Amino acid sequence: MRTTNGDRRRSVLAALCTALVIALAGIPAAGALFANYTVLPNGTAYNASVEITSASEYMFSDVGIMGENVPVQVGNVQLSGNCSPCTYNWSRPWGAPASITFEKGNYTVSYTEPLQDNTLQGTFDSPYQVNVTIPEEFDVRNPLLAGISQGGVAIRHGDNTTTVQWIKTVVFNVRFYDPGREELLWFFLQFMGILVLVLVVIPWMLSMKKAE
Structure with missing residues (x-):
């Protein structure tokens, strides 16, 4: 089967792209x-x-x-x-x-x-x-x-x-970090959560009840 001019151009382009890829593959990557x-x-x-x-x-x-x-x-x-x-x-x-x-x-x-x-x-x-x-x-x-x-x-x-x-x-x-630091972090977060509950949340709830 004879290819058309367009097919031949695409074939030439594909061959050039393949050759370029092969050539680039042989060049060491910068910063390797x-x-x-x-x-x-x-x-x-x-x-x-x-x-x-x-x-x-x-x-x-x-x-x-x-x-x-x-x-x-x-x-x-x-x-x-x-x-x-x-x-x-x-x-x-x-x-x-x-x-x-x-x-x-x-x-x-x-x-x-x-x-x-x-x-x-x-x-x-x-x-x-x-x-x-x-x-x-x-x-x-x-x-x-x-x-x-x-x-x-x-x-x-x-x-x-x-x-x-x-x-x-x-x-x-x-x-x-090591497991000890992570355990210390969770203990600190739990402690802070309790403080917020005692100093902020509970007083706010009590004040809401008094307002009612």
Whole structure:
């Protein structure tokens, strides 16, 4: 069967679209770097694994109130990539964040860092896909106790662990809580409910009866 001119044009267009899709599939997605964080069961520290590209230095710091780099204490630092072993040099300026330097290239930096107030946060110079794994002892589902920065999605797994994921972000923040804090919250809400009942609702009902 001979195709008409319109059919041929549609066929050519479909072929071009297919070729474009194949070509785009071979191009790495922008901002495809990963940063994975795993909170330890006691909630006092976490393990981090951060990909870096075309880098020769990595600084260990947190973000201060004014946006400044605040020194943090890290341990179990490892550098991995197309090298065996991957070596680095420490730099610990007085009063400034520590850093490691190495031959320029693409690497994964792994380390352990203490955690305070059940809050984990970080910033990046370029977009990252961030995954934070929270153990079963903690939760993020109660908005009165937990907090997840914009773009984060919490996934509760069958083993009661939680993964909070940001697909493409330069800053993230997650706050989690333990069952004790949730029980304390419910106790406080119940106490406040009783106070409202005793101090507001009952006096109002009695005043209504007197008015009658």
